[in-house]
Amino acid sequence: MLNSPLFRLTKRLQRRSRAENGVGMTTHILDSIDPALLGRQLASARKARGLTQQAVAEALGLSRATVIALEKGDRRPKPGELVQLAGLYQRQVGDFVRAGALPPGDSFVVHFRSARTPGSQVQDERREADVRAFEDLCRDYLEIERLTGSPLPRRYPEVYDVTHADAEEAAEEVAVSERQRLGLGDGPIGDLWGLFSSDVGLRIFAQVFRDNRIAGLFVFTEEYGGCISVNARHPEERQRWTAAHEYAHFLTDRYRAEITVLPTFQRVPERERFADAFARHFLMPTSGLVRRFQAMRRAKEGPVTPADVLVLGHLYQVSFAALMLRLEELRLISAGSWERLKGAGFKVTEARALLDLPPSQHRLAALPMRYEALAVQAFMRGELSQERLARLLRMQPVEARERVQELAHGMFFDDGELYQLPLDLGAVLTPVAR
Template identity: 50%
Template sequence: MARTTVVAMENGKRRPRATELVKLAALSGRAVGDFLLPEVATDHVDFAALFRPAPNGRSTVNAARDEDIRQFEQLCRWYVELESLAGASLARRYPEPYDIADTPAERAALAVATAERNRLGLGDGPIGDLWDLLETDVGLRAFAIPMRDRRIAGMFVYSEAFGGCIAVNANHPEDRRRWSGVQEYGRFLTMRHRAEVTILSATKRPKERERFADAFARHFLMPIAGLTRRIDAIRRANETPFTLGDLWQLANLYGVSVQAMTWRLEELRLLSIGTWDRLTEFGVQPSQAKRLLGLTASESGTPHLPTRYQVLAVQSYLGGGLSEGQLAERLLADRVSVRELIHQMTTVEQPTEDGIWAQATLDLSQPIMA
């Protein structure tokens, strides 16, 4: 396609022909329908540039990671696009960035985690649906997507157009995803304008910001007062000592790995130092123990998209703003799965006067509050 033709179309002096739209879509790696959707003001945001290392920094970007970043960016763009179609922007309930300069990582993490729990009215108990909390009460866009680079734990980026955005690796177990999500949340709270890709590392000398993120996750997910009180209650209620089964159930309640819970209890001197090492020496396997106790975990590799994102996508489809193919693309699903989701969202069962349960159809766009 001639450069003059492209320039003329960009300047609005010439309408593209159908064949030209097909060529442009192929060149840009996008669907033809994407060019027909309302434009949203996010074109100036380039995730690849935001994640680029500093001039003298060491680049660790590879092809797989680059593709993961592009997928993350695409989901964020689609989210803002869906909001534009529905006329419903995500409320941002952000605190001012916490200044932790010159404060030791552990002390800073405890202070920020405590302040955020108080701000969000969480008390000191376990956190249930972390993802809805981050989106509804904070205003972050949080995705779990299967990443090609399996070493990636999570990503965080902030821009004025998108707001704060988090992605965690859906190839990892749910307890690891939650941990990674809270780590990225901690980065948002303290280093908002610094995009970050977190890589799983076995190094024994992590950087200060990595120590902060890890400590923040520990304090935010397992606050000292609430955890200590719960342990005391278990000991009082049981006629036997604190058991391995109690440990597994406690980790499940707080949504963390058994290893993370064990280390936390060791840190608080509620378990003797070295308990985890002894458990691993005995050949304890967390996944097998969870099955025996009836504690099920989310399936790894399955994308988790925000509930609000899914509702907006289905609303846009039902309103004619998206085709079924575009809806499936945005939900990272096949068309059969998408049809099942639409049925679940728009159908409710309710009893008739005869006591027979009948299905009723819901209109997701119907106003119910003035």
């Protein structure tokens, strides 16, 4: 076993982990940590890496009984053992010993097992890596909130029961109900990301997925709440559709993790048909879309053209294809219009460039602005080191310092002049109760 690939990988990661963490742990640090909590963290990290207790035991030169005792909290790990375990699990030692380290529930990998679709071993490995990265983002977000005492308010509705209901009818009813609850009326939604974050309380990320077939991920746990990640490589319109699709799962099937892949020619399950129908009605509500389309048609002397639909799509921030199909569904344009345009070689990208439509002002960043602002706040309070801040922001240290400067200063224009105002992110804005 000493020459096995896993053993060699463990030794290499062990050396790297020592260098990166600058570990100088003393026994009293480990003595101050609840061994049962630490054990649960180690077990969760092991499962997330897909390793068995026996494989870990062999890699570290321990007995399986010792690994079991570590995970049950019956035995505290020695400093050197914790360094080895952190390297093997591709974690930082600080993830386990940092003050206020989070007590994990089941790993996201466990939650997403039921959402797996048949695929090759390589696809499964890539997908599992994407899920682990998603979990890391959610864990880091919650850690930052706890450091700053700023929990994300949850304004969740009750789960909608759509059991035995027609997918299309139920989707429209739920979409209309949610729009009313959120005060959206029947018009286009501008800042969808801000809506989901601030008005609902969801954690929204954009990831560069290793499995490029993935459009989005959704999971809900009591600890993290509702969490959504969309494919960072996809166009803004596709990301918005994916987020609305995942939101449908949150509203109706909250406790079931979801991996949304790009459409195939396979039969679409009922719950996926519902989620897509919800996205359609949520982003393009019938009453508002019909009213705007009719007003546009009355304002023209000639017939509605693809250019008109592109402008309308830009307003609703949906793809040209999605809007064309929605207009066909509402019988506002003739059936088959989209297929005929495709057959004639219509190029959406080129047509949009000719119209010179401005870019969206509400693009989704990899990390939420709130996440970054709270991380900078914790750093300025001295609760995060520069190295830890850089890891949380997924940046190099130089980039992280620049981001601190950007977020720590407010900017405004006055008579054409740009001024910089120091911004105290920790300033008290409400009176303190006496």
